[in-house]
Amino acid sequence: MKLTLKIWKQANNKTAGKFETYSVEADEHMSFLEMLDVLNQSLLEQKKEPVVFEHDCREGICGSCSMVINGQPHGPQKGTTACQLHMRSFKDGQTITIEPWRAKAFPIIRDLVVDRSAFDRIIQAGGYISVNTGQAQDGNAIPIEKGLASEAMDAATCIGCGACVAACPNASAMLFTSAKVSHLGLLPQGEVEHSKRVQSMVTQMDTEGFGNCSNVGVCEAECPKGISLENIARMNRQYIGSVFGSQTKVEKA
Amino acid sequence: MSWITNFLTSSIGRKLIMSLTGLFLIQFLLVHLIGNLQLLYHDQGEKFNLYADFMTSNPVIKTVSILLYTGILLHAIQGLLIWRQNVKSRKVRYAVSKNPNVGFAAKNMGWLGTIILVFLILHLWQFWFKMKFGTVAPVAYDGVEVKNLYFLVAEVFKQPIYVFAYVIGMIVIAFHLLHGFESSFQTLGLNHKKYTPLIKGLGVVYSILVPLGFAIIPIYFYFFK
Amino acid sequence: MPLKANSPEGALDNKWTKYRSTMNLVAPNNKRRIDIIVVGTGLAGAAAAATLGELGYKVKAFTFHDSPRRAHSIAAQGGINAAKNYQNDGDSVFRLFYDTIKGGDYRSRESNVHRLAEVSRNIIDQCVAQGVPFAREYGGLLANRSFGGVQVSRTFYAKGQTGQQLLLGAYQALSRQISLGNVEMYNRHEMLDVVIEDGKARGIIARNLLTGKLERFGAHCVVLGTGGYGNVFYLSTNAMGSNVSASWRATKRGALMANPCYTQIHPTCIPVSGEYQSKLTLMSESLRNDGRVWVPAHKEDVMAIREKRMSAKDIPEDRRDYYLERRYPAFGNLVPRDVASRAAKVACDEGFGVNKTGLAVFLDFASAIQRYGKTEAHSNGLHNPDPKKIEELGKKVIEAKYGNLFEMYEKITGENPYEVPMKIFPAVHYTMGGLWVDYNLETNIPGLFALGECNFSDHGANRLGASALMQGLADGYFVIPYTIGQFLSKEIRTPKIDNNSPAFMEAEKDVEGRLQKLLSINGSQSVESFHRRLGLIMWEYCGMSRNAEGLQKGRKLIQELQKEFWSDVFVPGNQDEFNPELEKATRVADFLELGELMMVDALDRNESCGGHFREEYQSEEGEALRRDDEYAYVAAWEWVDGGDPVLHREDLEFENVELKTRSYK
Structure with a gap:
């Protein structure tokens, strides 16, 4: 199949970017990233700069790949990262536009690569359980209801790719943040410090310059792991409850 | 008290204000509609005019109405601030943007709200302002003289342009409510998991019936009076 | 030079306990003055960095990824073993130890493996406390499942994403230490050399991948947790970025590389679909619990399938060869990975491969669907269910167990595995070899430690399923925090390491020279194309089966490829920018040397054991033939630039297990 690609090229965060048009010959069994490999190989053979994109595991779990394909983060297939998207989903002769995640909090590094360290800082603000190595009691000491454990698991499957931010019309990071707040807050081990956690993480999220959630729900629709909007509601609940119902005060940095 | 200001300026705090004022306005719409439906009685506006008089003179209602005005202002100002901040959080827009399966209303709350604000100004100027500060011809029931708001309504809705504006306004409100x-x-x-589908269903019913109820009034007046 | 493992004296089950209570400590006030560099933040690295930070050391942690959460530990699917015996099925520390030694074909060190089995229990406790959402039973207690090569149920899991959950646990513990200021995190920094001063590891040279600048970092010791080198084969289940460079740089500075030829080929991966393929995707071993492996018994059926005249379903039972069940009736489809992989290769070599390349076998769930369907129908009170209903119910059970894997398979191949059998083929998955370390996980260079997959220590010649996660976390959480004290207790008088000393400046200059060289060749072939060619050589001559002639030829081909690389590679752009092609070039350059060493090691080992199968050494039935009298040693190689690598032996002593021929028949 023959494709026309319009890809965002930008040397770094200080220079302006623009779309470049390429044509590439692909096979329908290729993954989307393998199609880009083929393009890059041909660019290198002509001694041209390849298209830079982030990728690693190529099996949909590391969360590295981050591109908006024809207006949708990770492309048209539901519940699928760009690396697991296959060219079967496209038609011969199609034009495909590929853009980086676009959000003020995710500055562009080069071409399709953006800086997602804001997510790391949100986790550092409180996305953990404060337990040192060696302090743990027996793993079976606290029974956890099966349904609760699996709800926590569903929230914990977030791969931190940032598609929720990329998809949200407001570039909000509520789905990401709430997935971690939920995962830890649902478990008895994490419930202990949830007051401080939720306040700190929300404060950090706001500081990073993400937009506000307006409950549009595109994040849920575009999330490759199907993280649910229920998590956002849970975070709202915990946050409001923690601000008004607990002694915890978290100051802005 | 820094924790309160922190809360009120946090993303969730701002949204909470939107939510609470929104819910307050939602219930107000229903109360307002029930009152207004009295316009449809075949009594030349007697019930409606007495009701309007009660609403403008009762001290409790007067106090509540201050709350209402505050609610509207908070909802509008906060909404516009959030909208502005959201636009700023994505400086470069996408060249191609396609969000499947997600409603038109959710993505356009800012625009819908702005239109409603304009509509509201028109509405207040036409009725509320004239009732409070303008001259409305009086009418007497059992010797008690009240302002004949019914007459004013009938006058306004004789003009197709206003009927049209009000119907459009209600459609916009319906979409705004839908989300x-x-x-x-x-x-x-x-x-x-159990209750959200109920809330959503109720939301759809409410968002259609309430604006529809309002929209019937100008149409009724235009065609049948 | 015979190598000393430094295993403590005493009875096996008491070694670690006794050692731990008698080893040297560093007082809290001294810990605050000691710097530790941790390179790599996967399971082992992140766990180590977090724990060392908790202890009060000043830690600097490095990853080439944009965040520690992206390390390839995240992709592990199946689970993590622990000798908890929660199932009351006779598991114990000794049994886990024994299974691991046997599974590794008696090529690992007893003392290390026993310690691993001991601390396996603490890992589960620790992870639960961190909030890892392991699967649970209705009573709220932890659930277990079985894995290949063992007869107890000791694998803890979190859906098919156990590695992800464990890594996120370690990442969160690390994030906490970062927020407390105990760990300084350097994302997008790649270690390009280790600095050795007075014979001790004292720092690293790292390239800031965003700016391209080289930076010098000094510390009292250096800990590597940089993973395995499976990507030397180009096509593997490893992530695209997984590389050997950190351990290879250490090797170039005098560390010994042990047993590099031990590579694990995983039997259940999605077959290669074309030349453009960039990586292979694993289908979890747990699928072999219910899937039956087969090929057609007759060549004409094979041809019909390849030409798409027939489908798998058209082949009647009596014309199928369930070769694992036939050859290994005792373990059947659940033989260990090395055995299953080799059997698939035999079937395909004989011409029974079932896709157009002839390199695939079937993994069939039809009988499991029937079996589960019938049970389900019974429990629903249906006593005469029609076949359609049985199939429908059976598919539901399979979906509940393996839904996400089936979905992934369909995404990649476009075929629905509920309807047609999966096609699978072995692929490179894990490397048992790695930097040689002693009982303290210290390499032969004092102050240089290696954890997790990047050391050689625990899995011998073959790793059992669900043991990689166990080892990474054991090393990071429960071993290195203690053993590092043995070295650091002697360093409390060492002042802050000066990163402007001659050793640092020289190492930086070396790296600078290497990068400039790569950029200046300006040849005509891409880095990727060299990597692919290296992979083909490795797979052909050092893959699932090897022979002396091929290994010699392979080494020569790699040497030629090295020359070609250094004279004709094309690396675009320049050093002072974000330049992924340059990163790739440094990694492939190192793989090219490692590949050569693997050939040398495989040639030296004149026996078949675990993942290393030498065609010259097999039984009449085609099983691996170990030669314990001559080869019960660890081959630790000293690299010599331009010359032949030098072998150092660590003889393996087995005092607690009897060396037997592994049999799964």
Whole structure:
């Protein structure tokens, strides 16, 4: 199949970017990233700069790949990262536009690569359980209801790719943040410090310059792991409850 | 008291204000509609005019109405601020943007709200302002003289342009409600596998029936009076 | 030079306990003055960095990824073993130890493996406390499942994403230490050399991948947790970025590389679909619990399938060869990975491969669907269910167990595995070899430690399923925090390491020279194309089966490829920018040397054991033939630039297990 690609090229965060048009010959069994490999190989053979994109595991779990394909983060297939998207989903002769995640909090590094360290800082603000190595009691000491454990698991499957931010019309990071707040807050081990956690993480999220959630729900629709909007509601609940119902005060940095 | 200001300026705090004022306005719409439906009685406006008089003179209602004005102002100002901040959080827009399966209303709350604000100004100028500060011809029932708001309504809705404006206004409100109703519950953290479908269903019914009820009035007046 | 493992004296089950209570400590006030560099933040690295930070050391942690959460530990699917015996099925520390030694074909060190089995229990406790959402039973207690090569149920899991959950646990513990200021995190920094001063590891040279600048970092010791080198084969289940460079740089500075030829080929991966393929995707071993492996018994059926005249379903039972069940009736489809992989290769070599390349076998769930369907129908009170209903119910059970894997398979191949059998083929998955370390996980260079997959220590010649996660976390959480004290207790008088000393400046200059060289060749072939060619050589001559002639030829081909690389590679752009092609070039350059060493090691080992199968050494039935009298040693190689690598032996002593021929028949 023959494709026309319009890809965002930008040397770094200080220079302006623009779309470049390429044509590439692909096979329908290729993954989307393998199609880009083929393009890059041909660019290198002509001694041209390849298209830079982030990728690693190529099996949909590391969360590295981050591109908006024809207006949708990770492309048209539901519940699928760009690396697991296959060219079967496209038609011969199609034009495909590929853009980086676009959000003020995710500055562009080069071409399709953006800086997602804001997510790391949100986790550092409180996305953990404060337990040192060696302090743990027996793993079976606290029974956890099966349904609760699996709800926590569903929230914990977030791969931190940032598609929720990329998809949200407001570039909000509520789905990401709430997935971690939920995962830890649902478990008895994490419930202990949830007051401080939720306040700190929300404060950090706001500081990073993400937009506000307006409950549009595109994040849920575009999330490759199907993280649910229920998590956002849970975070709202915990946050409001923690601000008004607990002694915890978290100051802005 | 820094924790309160922190809360009120946090993303969730701002949204909470939107949600609470929104819910307050949602219930006001119903109260307002029930009152207004008295315009449809075949009594030349007697019930309606007495009701309007009660609403403008009763001290409790007067106090509540201050709350209402504050609610509207808060909702509008906060909404515009959030909208501005959201636009700023994505400086470069996408060249191609396609969000499947997600409603038109949710994505355009800012625009819908702005239109409603304009509509509201028109509406207040036409009725509320004239009732309070303008001259409305009086009418007497059992010797008690009240302002004949019914007459004013009938006059306004003789003009097709206003009928049209009001119907459009109600359609916009319907869309705004369609998202706003369920969204306000979500913001409050009320999302539950069992109850959320009920809330959503109720939201759809409410968002259609209430604006429809309002829209019937100008249409009725235009065609049948 | 015979190598000393430094295993403590005493009875096996008491070694670690006794050692731990008698080893040297560093007082809290001294810990605050000691710097530790941790390179790599996967399971082992992140766990180590977090724990060392908790202890009060000043830690600097490095990853080439944009965040520690992206390390390839995240992709592990199946689970993590622990000798908890929660199932009351006779598991114990000794049994886990024994299974691991046997599974590794008696090529690992007893003392290390026993310690691993001991601390396996603490890992589960620790992870639960961190909030890892392991699967649970209705009573709220932890659930277990079985894995290949063992007869107890000791694998803890979190859906098919156990590695992800464990890594996120370690990442969160690390994030906490970062927020407390105990760990300084350097994302997008790649270690390009280790600095050795007075014979001790004292720092690293790292390239800031965003700016391209080289930076010098000094510390009292250096800990590597940089993973395995499976990507030397180009096509593997490893992530695209997984590389050997950190351990290879250490090797170039005098560390010994042990047993590099031990590579694990995983039997159940999605077959290669074309030349453009960039990586292979694993289908979890747990699928072999219910899937039956087969090929057609007759060549004409094979041809019909390849030409798409027939489908798998058209082949009647009596014309199928369930070769694992036939050859290994005792373990059947659940033989260990090395055995299953080799059997698939035999079937395909004989011409029974079932896709157009002839390199695939079937993994069939039809009988499991029937079996589960019938049970389900019974429990629903249906006593005469029609076949359609049985199939429908059976598929539901399979979906509940393996839904996400089936979905992934369909995404990649476009075929629905509920309807047609999966096609699978072995692929490179894990490397048992790695930097040689002693009982303290210290390499032969004092102050240089290696954890997790990047050391050689625990899995011998073959790793059992669900043991990689166990080892990474054991090393990071429960071993290195203690053993590092043995070295650091002697360093409390060492002042802050000066990163402007001659050793640092020289190492930086070396790296600078290497990068400039790569950029200046300006040849005509891409880095990727060299990597692919290296992979083909490795797979052909050092893959699932090897022979002396091929290994010699392979080494020569790699040497030629090295020359070609250094004279004709094309690396675009320049050093002072974000330049992924340059990163790739440094990694492939190192793989090219490692590949050569693997050939040398495989040639030296004149026996078949675990993942290393030498065609010259097999039984009449085609099983691996170990030669314990001559080869019960660890081959630790000293690299010599331009010359032949030098072998150092660590003889393996087995005092607690009897060396037997592994049999799964």
